[in-house]
Amino acid sequence: MAEQAGLRVGMPLAKAHALVPDILALPADPAADAAALNRLSLWALQHYAPIVAPDPPDGLVIDTTGADHLHGGEERMLTGLVNRLGASGIFARAAVADTWGAAHAAARFLAAPVCVIAPGETGRIVASLPIPGLRIPPETVTGLHVLGFATIGEVLAVPRAPLVLRFGAGLGRRLDQMQGTISEPVDPLRDPERVSVRKVFGEPIGAAETIARYTSGLVGDLCRALEKRGLGARRLDLIFHRVDNSLQAIRVGTARAVRDEKRLARLLCDRIETIDPGFGIEIMELTATLAEPLVLHQAVSSLIEEEQADIASLVDVIANRIGARRLYRLAPVESDVPERSIHRIAPLAPDDGATWPGRWPRPARLLARPEPIDVMALMPDHPPAFFTWRGVRRRVQRADGPERIFGEWWKRDAELSAVRDYFQVEDAEGERFWLFRSGEEQHIINGAGRWFLHGIFA
């Protein structure tokens, strides 16, 4: 809207008034902007990765190393992030790259609205980006433009010394940081509200057993701190500061609020193998990024009813290892169409006892999509006498059906007259299959529908 009227960021107010006479101008409030950016960083810290920092004036930097697989890969993570921000009225662009500098430039000049730069591709891709992507003062940008530089690649191609002599060491440092030749640690955002404990070592540590021992100690401290506030942890971040000034992090989540030292230590120690201690670790910092009030329940006495074993700890261990999305229960949906009759719910969701209607037998294996088969049927509305599936011709000995399933016209218009007639058939060897004939209702009556194989019984 504003861009269509010809307004640009950084334009003098008088000029804007001339373009849009009834413009609503508000004084800039950098402090409030910074505070809002801080709040946004905290939100990202809770949802995405342990190392998050605001990148003022208008950005966030997230170290997603080892966190993307929990969100279904880098591309899906970025799309999800941009969509969630969009839903709350923030237009955002996001990029993933090897270095902070490259991601900064790509998010601002390449992302539409997301961009993933594959590892090792950074140098080739950032070369074509414009100079303002370098995070350098505006006067340096102007100076470079005056000298005739348009892209980062052109700046990289000329000798460094004259440039540094003219514009200072800042430019050279930014160029190196973008290429990853010098490291640029992200100073992670900390929230004084959150429960956090840290341990500083006189001598750097590196052995996995040592890390595990101190992790258990930190978890103990954290649990005592949580207990004072009556909280339980839902998400823990363990950040390792290495001697070479870079950070490594472990993030674990739990399905319910937990304050059990042993369980939390187990979850964290499981992931220690993903940490590269380099030349040693100086500081370990453990934060309960997400904490919830922990309500203690009275345990059911085994005299009254049989106690149910608590499997939340198992769910946590597996979910942190392979991703929480891969662990689920299947619950019924009220739909007659087989592929729509199940949906996934959380593994610890309360059991409402619902199940599928058991009137008709259902196959043990359901093919991802029905596979077309060649059939020979004697009568239009009878099960086939022979069918050929995956090149094997089978003679039907016994059959049961049809079970007619109508399309769900309230979902799509095309399903208004769609019909499937399901048959359970058994071949000469005793193998049982679930076949159906599909088509519009009048076609089926004429025997004109197409045949598919949808599932395999025992």
Add this chain to the structure above:
Amino acid sequence: MSAFAASAVVADLRDRIRQFDGRAARDRAVLPFGVPEIDERLPGGGLALASLHEVCGGGNDAVEGAAAMLFAAGIAARTKGQVLWCLTRPDLFAPALAQAGLAPGRVIYVEAGDEKSLLLCFEEGLRHGGLGAVVAEVARLSMTASRRLQLAAEAGGTLGLALRRFRHRKEAAAFDQPTAAVTRWRVSVRPSQPLPVPGIGRAQWLLELTRCRAGVAAEFDVEATDGEGCIAFSSRLADRSPAALSRSRGATG
């Protein structure tokens, strides 16, 4: 008298060996099939609860694993508590499990990306001890891996079912390789008995106990898992009891 004394000595020695193995009394608990002909062939009168068992389909079912899955589901349904079901290929149709007696509220599925993480989840589930049974659809199961699983099952006191599902029918020969599983079952489908009316009766299986620690191999003709997870001993139509007949009619719907 001397025979009695000898058997008492042997029983005592067996107990001591078990104690050396570190196996508690609860580890000797079994899950009977409820079919006397099968239970009497198994040491202890049923499937040992705190141990690993292997199930594989015969013929084409070695790849599809449909009958083997229902057999495993029936066993898991008769245990108490939640069941962890580890899989790599998401083609399992949950309503069939419900029809084998395993209610949807009892099963937690784990979709592992590869065999390695599947075995990790399998072992983790067995070791936890709070589950009724853990079922895992695995293709390859080495001696080392199966021994780890067996030890985990003993430690957690949980029934482990390795559902062997091969990628090709040729690979199914690997089912003859030794593993540390206590029993090994092969489930093959058989043509069902013709009914007096059009329709399909209860499925018939040839259940082969191909390996059984401290027992002998055997073969059984059984009727497939019913709504309570029980299999039944198959009988010819002529000498079938009226109850069995009505049950098979019921299965046709």
